Amino acid sequence: MMEGPSSESRSPKANGEAHSAVEIPETAHQISKDSWLQVGFVLTTGINSAFVLGYSGTTMVPLGWAGGVIGFLLAAGISLYANALIAKLHEFGGKRHIRYRDLAGYIYGKKAYTLTWALQYVNLFMINTGFLILAGQALKAVYVLFRDDHDMKLPYFIAIGGFVCAIFAIGIPHLSALGIWLGFSTCLSLIYIITAFVLSLTDGIKAPSRDYSIPGTKASKVFSIIGAAANLVFAFNTGMLPEIQATIRQPVVKNMMKALYFQFTAGILPLYAVVFVGYWAYGSSTSTYLLNSVSGPVWVKTMANLAAFLQTVIALHIFASPMYEYMDTRFGITGSALSFRNLSFRIVVRGGYLVINTLVSAMLPFLGDFMSLTGAISTFPLTFVLANHMYLVAKDNKLNSLQKLWHWLNAAVAALRLIAVDSKTYNLFADL
Numbered sequence: 001m002m003e004g005p006s007s008e009s010r011s012p013k014a015n016g017e018a019h020s021a022v023e024i025p026e027t028a029h030q031i032s033k034d035s036w037l038q039v040g041f042v043l044t045t046g047i048n049s050a051f052v053l054g055y056s057g058t059t060m061v062p063l064g065w066a067g068g069v070i071g072f073l074l075a076a077g078i079s080l081y082a083n084a085l086i087a088k089l090h091e092f093g094g095k096r097h098i099r100y101r102d103l104a105g106y107i108y109g110k111k112a113y114t115l116t117w118a119l120q121y122v123n124l125f126m127i128n129t130g131f132l133i134l135a136g137q138a139l140k141a142v143y144v145l146f147r148d149d150h151d152m153k154l155p156y157f158i159a160i161g162g163f164v165c166a167i168f169a170i171g172i173p174h175l176s177a178l179g180i181w182l183g184f185s186t187c188l189s190l191i192y193i194i195t196a197f198v199l200s201l202t203d204g205i206k207a208p209s210r211d212y213s214i215p216g217t218k219a220s221k222v223f224s225i226i227g228a229a230a231n232l233v234f235a236f237n238t239g240m241l242p243e244i245q246a247t248i249r250q251p252v253v254k255n256m257m258k259a260l261y262f263q264f265t266a267g268i269l270p271l272y273a274v275v276f277v278g279y280w281a282y283g284s285s286t287s288t289y290l291l292n293s294v295s296g297p298v299w300v301k302t303m304a305n306l307a308a309f310l311q312t313v314i315a316l317h318i319f320a321s322p323m324y325e326y327m328d329t330r331f332g333i334t335g336s337a338l339s340f341r342n343l344s345f346r347i348v349v350r351g352g353y354l355v356i357n358t359l360v361s362a363m364l365p366f367l368g369d370f371m372s373l374t375g376a377i378s379t380f381p382l383t384f385v386l387a388n389h390m391y392l393v394a395k396d397n398k399l400n401s402l403q404k405l406w407h408w409l410n411a412a413v414a415a416l417r418l419i420a421v422d423s424k425t426y427n428l429f430a431d432l
Helices: 036-047 055-088 100-108 110-146 154-171 180-206 218-236 241-245 252-263 266-285 298-330 340-363 367-394 401-422
Strands: none
Touching: 036 180, 036 241, 036 252, 036 266, 036 298, 055 218, 055 241, 055 252, 055 266, 055 367, 100 110, 100 241, 100 367, 110 154, 110 298, 110 340, 110 367, 154 298, 154 340, 180 266, 180 298, 241 298, 252 266, 298 340
């Protein structure tokens, strides 16, 4: 059972039974092992995943130059602010909250613990669905470079991607074990980002003037803009910051802030480069997967697409790790990762999880809408609504009236924004 916070940090809404009602289990995964730089690369791997190849078409096209550039800059600043709030609460009350649901349960009580848990796993499941769609698109892009028979459909490639992701998940027991794979991930990201940047720049220099007008009718533009705004939330946030922060060495708050500053300075530059140059080169005709728009040597495009596929496998493992941690802890999977019991458990549990995830991805392979839907339904409330309100409750006795009003305003605006985004209509089936 958890103990309550000290009298200095206890707030009226965050004491008493709200603390003792939630039992926080130990974890079967490693914590406090990683440097701030390794954690920074984990965050950067997420932000520069192959999803960056979609933002020119899914976000810049509906928003245009002014809305897109301002939106990306504002989204980065606001996301850094919201993530910093969560990071600063990691040791609230003298306890480490290594899971998002632990922190919410400690502040609000058992109902919030359960609700946050459900919301987070929906968020991560949808993010991984997007990764599997991306993996399939990257493999299909390689296929069509050499074959034009269209015998292999996108769902087949998604299934192949799911199988590779399962093999990787079985071989890497926990988040800290990624180690050298984060270096590979960075190299892979640079391959497809530099390729997309250079080929787009070359095409843009050679091409005639482009049309940058926002396409669609007045009604469709409204919904497209709302969806693009949700993509901005999706682009910069993980929805699992406490789980990532759990791996960092002491002092955990100071080191996590270093990792966040790294993510939102050097880490976002590749994203900005490929997104803005991609839109500049192709205008309103930019594809939702940028490598489908570029022209260049077949071998270069093949290399970039394969790099995008492989990086997606690593990125998916990061976002699936909270589910893996829960199952490993629940069933006491500790000790050697190669023991028969532990290995067979990962094959059955992680393999089963990815079978379900792959099936959903193959049935609903609409990447742009999944990015918007994820940002609206789960990433936004987790990162902005909950972050601001938890900080307000936790620090209630330490904030002046103006600071309290600021955090309440953020939470209120976030909630209204969520309602607006949720009104978007999504197609259940895409033309394959």
